[in-house]
Amino acid sequence: MANPSLPLIFLDAAVVNNFVLALFLGICPFLGTSAKKETALNMGLATTFVMVVSSLSAYGVNWLLVELELEFLRLICFIAIIASAVQLVEMFVKKHSPALFRSLGIFLPLITTNCAILGLALFQTAKEYDFLQSLVYSLGAGTGFMLALMLMAGLREKLELARLPTVSQGAALSLMLAGLLSLAFMGFAGLGGSHG
Amino acid sequence: MAEASQPAVVAKAADPFNREETLTADTFLRGLWQENPVFVMLLGMCPVLAVTNSAINALGMGLATTFVLIGSGALVSLLRRWIPKQVRIASYIVIIATFVTVVDYAIHAISLELYASLGAFIQLIVVNCIILGRAEAYASKQRLVPTLVNGLGMGLGFTLALFSLGSVREILGNGTLFGVTLFGDSFQPWLVMILPPGGFFVLGAWLLLFAWLKQRRERRVLASAGAAAHG
Amino acid sequence: MSATLPVQTGTSAPALSPSPMPGHEYEQAPEQAVNQGANQAANRTRTPTTEQASARITARATEPAVEQAPATPSLAMLLTLGLIAAISGLLVATAYEYTAPIIAEKERLATEAAVLRILPGAVAKRDFVIDAAGRLAPVDPASGGANGSAAGGGGLVYAGYDAQGRLQGLAFTGVGSGYSGPVEVLFAYDPERQLIVRSKVLKSTETPGFGDKLDTDPAFLKNLEALDARLDATGQALANPIVTVKNGTKTQPWQIDAITGATLSSRAMGKAANQAAQRAAPAIQRSLTLLAQPSN
Numbered sequence: 001m002a003n004p005s006l007p008l009i010f011l012d013a014a015v016v017n018n019f020v021l022a023l024f025l026g027i028c029p030f031l032g033t034s035a036k037k038e039t040a041l042n043m044g045l046a047t048t049f050v051m052v053v054s055s056l057s058a059y060g061v062n063w064l065l066v067e068l069e070l071e072f073l074r075l076i077c078f079i080a081i082i083a084s085a086v087q088l089v090e091m092f093v094k095k096h097s098p099a100l101f102r103s104l105g106i107f108l109p110l111i112t113t114n115c116a117i118l119g120l121a122l123f124q125t126a127k128e129y130d131f132l133q134s135l136v137y138s139l140g141a142g143t144g145f146m147l148a149l150m151l152m153a154g155l156r157e158k159l160e161l162a163r164l165p166t167v168s169q170g171a172a173l174s175l176m177l178a179g180l181l182s183l184a185f186m187g188f189a190g191l192g193g194s195h196g
Numbered sequence: 197m198a199e200a201s202q203p204a205v206v207a208k209a210a211d212p213f214n215r216e217e218t219l220t221a222d223t224f225l226r227g228l229w230q231e232n233p234v235f236v237m238l239l240g241m242c243p244v245l246a247v248t249n250s251a252i253n254a255l256g257m258g259l260a261t262t263f264v265l266i267g268s269g270a271l272v273s274l275l276r277r278w279i280p281k282q283v284r285i286a287s288y289i290v291i292i293a294t295f296v297t298v299v300d301y302a303i304h305a306i307s308l309e310l311y312a313s314l315g316a317f318i319q320l321i322v323v324n325c326i327i328l329g330r331a332e333a334y335a336s337k338q339r340l341v342p343t344l345v346n347g348l349g350m351g352l353g354f355t356l357a358l359f360s361l362g363s364v365r366e367i368l369g370n371g372t373l374f375g376v377t378l379f380g381d382s383f384q385p386w387l388v389m390i391l392p393p394g395g396f397f398v399l400g401a402w403l404l405l406f407a408w409l410k411q412r413r414e415r416r417v418l419a420s421a422g423a424a425a426h427g
Numbered sequence: 428m429s430a431t432l433p434v435q436t437g438t439s440a441p442a443l444s445p446s447p448m449p450g451h452e453y454e455q456a457p458e459q460a461v462n463q464g465a466n467q468a469a470n471r472t473r474t475p476t477t478e479q480a481s482a483r484i485t486a487r488a489t490e491p492a493v494e495q496a497p498a499t500p501s502l503a504m505l506l507t508l509g510l511i512a513a514i515s516g517l518l519v520a521t522a523y524e525y526t527a528p529i530i531a532e533k534e535r536l537a538t539e540a541a542v543l544r545i546l547p548g549a550v551a552k553r554d555f556v557i558d559a560a561g562r563l564a565p566v567d568p569a570s571g572g573a574n575g576s577a578a579g580g581g582g583l584v585y586a587g588y589d590a591q592g593r594l595q596g597l598a599f600t601g602v603g604s605g606y607s608g609p610v611e612v613l614f615a616y617d618p619e620r621q622l623i624v625r626s627k628v629l630k631s632t633e634t635p636g637f638g639d640k641l642d643t644d645p646a647f648l649k650n651l652e653a654l655d656a657r658l659d660a661t662g663q664a665l666a667n668p669i670v671t672v673k674n675g676t677k678t679q680p681w682q683i684d685a686i687t688g689a690t691l692s693s694r695a696m697g698k699a700a701n702q703a704a705q706r707a708a709p710a711i712q713r714s715l716t717l718l719a720q721p722s723n
Contacts, residue, residue: 022392024246028325031238072523075300075319076293076515083289112289113323115242122316167411171238172403179396186393275511280504287511294515301526308533312630 013140020148021182026116040153048142055138058121227349234357240326245395254362262351267295269335273343549587549595563714601703605695608632623654638692655680656704671697
């Protein structure tokens with residue numbers, strides 16, 4: 001398999017195979033925090049940070065597990081890494097920006113259950129990316145997540161002012177919107193050409 | 197959505213560690229409809245959209261999740277008095293990850309095709325909010341048998357939701373159900389249904405349907421209450 | 428517990444994920460909105476994830492005030508975690524030990540079935556790996572060489588034999604990147620005529636309805652019935668690399684006519700065929716005598 005270049009990896013993770021809209025990872029926070037642009041941005045940044053930390057730690061731990069031939073412990077180790085990374089981010093955010101900590105509220109610990117992060121760790125392991133590739137991959141994934149979140153937030157904020165049938169308000173509408181966004185993002189398929 | 201169970205909620209909050217539930221049919225049935233994890237609580241969304249591009253995938257995923265729900269719930273319930281509060285989340289996660297790993301191997305051994313279709317999403321059951329949530333809210337406080345029953349109910353409710361999505365998507369997007377062709381050659385499959393956007397659309401449509409039914413029921417209740425008041 | 432939750436104030440930004448109705452307030456009168464908010468807040472106390480998180484926040488904030496057992500000693504915590512780790516390890520290891528042989532066997536059977544299907548007339552297969560000298564070397568399938576199954580890239584070469592032990596053909600895999608990811612294909616190769624004679628897609632995530640035509644479109648499949656994979660004079664590579672061309676422009680036997688509307692998927696097939704043939708054909712041609720021998 002041709003070794004994909006770093007910009008292509010980034011593009012692939014952010015847009016072509018967007019984690020939310022194409023791979024269906026991170027839907028819960030996607031629906032939950034996309035009501036306001038500011039929340040969306042904060043959540044996106046926090047998630048990206050956790051993603052990068054987890055991704056690099058997962059790379060290291062996976063290397064160790066392979067050396068020790070303990071691959072069957074991979075899942076448990078990865079999830080432990082993610083939980084720890086989230087703890088770290090929580091402490092970091094709490095210390096440096098209590099306002100941000102309050103505004104994110106319950107969503108910060110909930111990043112642990114964000115499938116996108118575990119998915120990221122699992123995919124990068126499956127694709128056998130090296131350290132630099134993993135870094136770029138996680139940055140791309142985080143950017144893509146943030147992009148999807150912000151787009152959704154923008155749309156939903158606009159829709160708040162619109163007159164809508166009451167049955168559709170809430171999750172049904174968000175999902176329809178997400179479907180349209182997903183459809184739009186399908187247009188990026190094939191971008192990057194020969195990258196597998 | 198559940199105004200009637202508010203007193204129960206408040207009571208539960210009052211003495212969170214002593215209120216152990218008696219086993220009733222409701223323990224099981226709740227998970228199927230009233231507290232359906234997907235349609236009502238909107239939890240565990242990722243697999244719902246990702247693996248429902250065919251009915252068999254949906255069923256497989258649902259049953260796998262049910263297995264993990266029951267297994268991890270059972271272990272958490274058995275160990276509930278010994279798990280210290282401070283490390284409970286970490287403990288639950290390790291227990292859940294264990295069962296997910298087991299079910300991963302099991303599916304791989306049972307059917308290579310199913311394993312290939314479900315792919316990474318089997319391992320992603322670990323971060324399915326339903327399971328962690330149930331462990332925290334229920335299994336850690338209830339005895340073994342109610343936990344098992346409730347887990348079964350929730351798991352089946354989840355499977356039901358997955359199946360309703362998977363079957364619609366497969367029928368419309370492929371013209372088949374469980375691989376059996378339903379329509380004649382002239383049927384042009386609605387391709388988007390088995391692609392990612394289709395997942396969003398179909399789930400949105402189901403939620404729309406339920407919201408509409410609920411609204412209709414509420415209007416009827418109001419209308420009959422109004423009639424009773426006047427009459 | 429509900430006191431610590433951010434109560435809905437009637438704006439459309441619920442702080443909590445599971446609530447499905449952020450826009451609900453707009454259809455109701457203000458006092459109803461407040462009630463709705465209180466309802467939803469109480470509702471959310473049942474929602475598992477918020478209970479968990481709010482319990483954590485409560486525990487942290489009001490530790491001395493919350494009625495609980497005296498602070499659990501570290502030893503107890505360690506013991507519990509240790510116990511859980513032990514149970515967990517036991518379960519996982521047991522499951523792994525039990526299922527690993529079953530999985531390996533299933534994959535071996537699947538590979539065998541795929542190879543025998545693509546080489547009609549073959550009833551048995553032998554596995555070969557390409558060694559450092561560029562020749563084929565027999566490998567025992569049970570030992571799981573190179574992932575055991577028909578792995579893409581540097582995978583195995585399979586030889587199919589009929590009941591009399593005569594070579595029926597060879598099969599090898601190739602991988603090419605397509606529209607939405609890598610496409611793995613198994614090719615049947617005729618060593619005498621140096622042609623690829625059949626293909627079967629093993630793994631693909633191409634768009635259903637377009638990409639899956641790679642296996643079903645009759646006109647496309649005709650391309651692969653006599654795909655030229657001749658070696659050049661040095662015997663190190665193909666004389667003409669296999670390439671996919673635009674639909675209708677095929678002129679040479681080493682070209683593949685793409686499917687209209689599925690260009691990238693068709694190109695994946697071309698890439699896979701080229702990669703596979705470049706890798707395997709030279710080695711096969713160098714090892715013809717070895718291959719002709721009945722099972723050793």
